[in-house]
Amino acid sequence: MNPKLRRPLVAGNWKMHGSRGEAGRLVGGLLAGAAGAGAAEVVICPAFVHLADVGRQLAGSPIALGAQDVCAEEPGAHTGEVAAAMLADIGCRYVIVGHSERRALYGEDDALVARKFLAARRHGLVPVLCVGETLAERDGGATAAVVLRQLDAALAAAGAGAFEQAVVAYEPVWAIGTGRTATPEQAQEVHALIRGRIGEKDARISASLRVLYGGSVKAGNALELFSMPDVDGGLIGGASLQAGEFLAICRAAGG
Numbered sequence: 001m002n003p004k005l006r007r008p009l010v011a012g013n014w015k016m017h018g019s020r021g022e023a024g025r026l027v028g029g030l031l032a033g034a035a036g037a038g039a040a041e042v043v044i045c046p047a048f049v050h051l052a053d054v055g056r057q058l059a060g061s062p063i064a065l066g067a068q069d070v071c072a073e074e075p076g077a078h079t080g081e082v083a084a085a086m087l088a089d090i091g092c093r094y095v096i097v098g099h100s101e102r103r104a105l106y107g108e109d110d111a112l113v114a115r116k117f118l119a120a121r122r123h124g125l126v127p128v129l130c131v132g133e134t135l136a137e138r139d140g141g142a143t144a145a146v147v148l149r150q151l152d153a154a155l156a157a158a159g160a161g162a163f164e165q166a167v168v169a170y171e172p173v174w175a176i177g178t179g180r181t182a183t184p185e186q187a188q189e190v191h192a193l194i195r196g197r198i199g200e201k202d203a204r205i206s207a208s209l210r211v212l213y214g215g216s217v218k219a220g221n222a223l224e225l226f227s228m229p230d231v232d233g234g235l236i237g238g239a240s241l242q243a244g245e246f247l248a249i250c251r252a253a254g255g
Ligand code: PGA
Pocket: 013, 171, 175, 176, 177, 178, 179, 214, 215, 216, 217, 235, 236, 237, 238, 239
C-alpha cells in the first residue's frame, strides 16, 4: 500500500474557457459540493480575467486560487503581461508554469519557464511546473531525457530548496485533451524519475514534493492513477469544467 506522506492536490486548469457567468456558476457548484470533496487540497485556475471575481467567491472556502501563467518579469513596461506580484496581490496561491500549450503554441522554452518559476517563488506563489514528452519523443525513447531536461532547467535556476514550495505536474503531451491517459505504470515510472532527480539534491524535499499527473484524467480513471505511490494528485483540464466530475476526482485523490 501507498504510505502517502504528502497531502494530495487536485488543480483544475480551466484554460481559455468560460464567460463570467459560467465561471460564477461553476464555482457555485464546487462550493456547494466542497464539503464532500475529501481530504485533498483543491485549486482552481481560471483565466486571468476571472481571477478577481472567482477569488472573491472562494474567499473563506477551502478551495485555493491559481493562475494559468505568469510573466517572468517584475511589474513594468510589458504590455499584455501579468506579473507574479499582481497575482499574489489578488489572492492567488498557485500558478501553472510551462504548460505544454504555452511551450508548443507560444514558444516558451525551458529557460523562460525557469524564469517564470523564479518569478513565482519571489512573490510567494507556488509554481506548478509542467513537464512532459510528445508522442514522437516517447516513441523515440526520449521520455526520461525530455522530462529531466525540463525539470533540470528549473532546478538549475532556482535550486532544490525552491521545490519545498513548488509542485511538479507530469503531463505527457499525447495525453492532454486526447482522451488517452498514461497507464498508471507509465505515470508512476516518470513520477519516480522526477522525485529521484530532486532526491539527488535533497532527500527531504524530494519526499515532500507533490508530483501531479495530468492528461485526460476523469472521475473514471482517477483512482487507479492516484493510487500509484508517487502520484500525488492531478492537474485536470477538460474534466475540471464540470463541478460534479471535478469533485469526484478530488474525492478519488483525497481517499
Ligand atoms: P486534460 O488537460 O485533462 O483536458 O487532458 C490537462 C491539462 O492540460 O492540464
